[in-house]
Amino acid sequence: MMQSSLDYSMKELESILQKTNEIILNQYKQSKEQPGFRCAKQKEVEAWFDEPLPKLGMDPIKLLEKVKEKVLENANGNFGPNMYGYVISGGNQISTIADFLASTINQNVAKWHMSPVMTEIEKRVVAWTAEMVGFVPEAGGVMVSGGSAATLTGLTVARNIFFRQKNINKHGLFGIKPFTVYCSTETHNCTDKSVALLGLGTDHLRRIPVKDDFTIDLSALESKILADIAAGYTPFCVIGNAGTVNTGAVDDLVGLSAIAKKYGLWFHVDGAYGGLVVSLPGLKHKYNGMQLADSIGVDYHKWLYQPFEVGCTLVKNWSLLREAYFKQADYLDTSFEKEEQRVEFNEHYFQLSRNAKAFKVWMSLKAYGFSKIQAMMQKDINLARYLENLINTSDDFELKSKSDLGIVCFRYIGSRLTSAEITEINQKLIIALESDGRIFITGTRLNDEFVLRACIINHRKSEASIEYMLDTIRDVAKSLVGSETQECYA
Structure with a gap:
């Protein structure tokens, strides 16, 4: 007998929603500890989803468990405080609910x-x-x-x-x-x-x-x-x-x-x-x-x-x-x-x-309210200035551009590195930091010089997370001196 629709029973839907809520709440509970980058080889990720077109469906609760394990627990930490790559803000909880409601009424x-x-x-x-x-x-x-x-x-x-x-x-x-x-x-x-x-x-x-x-x-x-x-x-x-x-x-x-x-x-x-x-x-x-x-x-x-x-x-x-x-x-x-x-x-x-x-x-x-959002914007700008100050008062980092927004471009310069070595180690740092996974940061070129580029647009960041980023870069950079870069990809 053919089913009349794709809908589950109300009892089944309630169970699915409860499981979904549990997964979402767990994501937010762990947000401060989220690693910036989940390092995995391309072929490994491809293999997780390499399967024939499913002819028959599976239990949605089991599907949600698979999604939790393979998707959510392997996603980059975009909404946590350790994301500094590109321009990614981290979203907000009300918008998560809004997207859910908007999809419901379609x-x-x-x-x-x-x-x-x-x-x-x-x-x-x-x-x-x-x-x-x-x-x-x-x-x-x-x-x-x-x-x-x-x-x-x-x-x-x-x-x-x-x-x-x-x-x-x-x-x-x-x-x-x-x-x-x-x-x-x-x-x-x-x-x-x-x-x-x-x-x-x-x-x-x-x-x-x-x-x-x-x-x-x-x-x-x-x-x-x-x-x-x-x-x-x-x-x-x-x-x-x-x-x-x-x-x-x-x-x-x-x-x-x-x-x-x-x-x-x-x-x-x-x-x-x-x-x-x-x-x-x-x-x-x-x-x-x-x-x-x-x-x-x-x-x-x-x-x-x-x-x-x-x-x-x-x-x-x-x-x-x-x-x-x-x-x-x-x-x-x-x-x-x-x-x-x-x-x-x-x-x-x-x-x-x-x-x-x-x-x-x-x-x-x-x-x-827009005033609260403005306060978060100002906080992020203040954190960028805090990062600039940390860089300017350090012996092993060099500030390369100032900004009134939430972007800071800088380089790791170590203590006894030559100009060529500084360029090489900063390029290696991008891949090495991805392999390390604690933070995610990307680079760019300014005046034909490769630099690290930290974007600070995330209301979950703090002075402590800014300090953690620099400490992580410092830690990984020291391990790179005189060693080969360990790559995440194959």
Whole structure:
């Protein structure tokens, strides 16, 4: 006899949920002791899941036990205090609950009548975000997966609005004089991907040199714009950084806005990393000019401590998004609807299938209040300064960049190491620390020099965990001197 649905009985579901709650609570109980990295060989991990397509199901309680053993207990410690790699915030408990609830009701935030409540929540989060970053109150916006999608969305709107008279939505880019995009050498590589996807071509992306503080050189930018105009190109967009991925540098946004206005360019601000920090009174002045942007991208899964994935693209008004994305379809007709204030998100973005990304942001802001989240942001910035001070007062570490955000770039220099040995040992440290597992940290290059890069965006960190990170690096580095690096991978 065929089952009528995929649902379990209420008693079975209650047992499954109890087991799930037990596993989740255990994760939080162990969060402070979570290792930063779980070292395993690729072939070993692959073998855990290398099996034929299951024809028959298994007991969900046993499945949860397997998930606990093979997935949760082997996942990196992203929400614990020992994660310093990339830009990973650790999430928050309310958002975990919000994602669970949103998946339960399974809303598609594409048309208003498909999800009235989640649509209005997303509109409200867009308005709150505009308020957080000091943008125009009539701003329109859309939830996206993160900073990369926010940049792509901002540039899509920029391209379509800038060339609206040529109707490129209909005719494409063929026959149009090549046009150029400008950003600094420190701008995120999603910009390269975006200009490629938009058909602009990476040959027409101008990466402008930076100054000693890693902010864009405005004189070099203007010289390049003038050279491109003389060469027959059409400059159309400049991107400013509200916190670079390498060092957290904030460009001169007022200066960029003035250049954009002078040459008639679209001004996009990549605020994925640091944009929300403008809400902190002590740092607001550094972001002056962000309010002058035509579009802004932000990431909530960074400074707003959301679990992956959720970001936002803001533009000056809703009509700009609709002009860029709207396409008539009979099965999506809204012409007969009478409520003019309805927002149809499928008309303002590429996707027709959209989950309720804004819900966890809304629940977090309601549960904690923005003031408490701001306090956590300030705490992380203070911890970064604490780390800088520890490095500056040590004999075996060297600070390589200062930041008003939660990123610190530095090197282990030991006591009697040559310049070549310092470079070699810091490169080896990345793999050696992964093998050690106690912390997870990544590296980057500044001025063609390899450095360690510690990202401190996690409300569970403390001065003790910062000290533990340096002690761990020191311990592993000493074991590397005169020895081969033990690799985690094979």
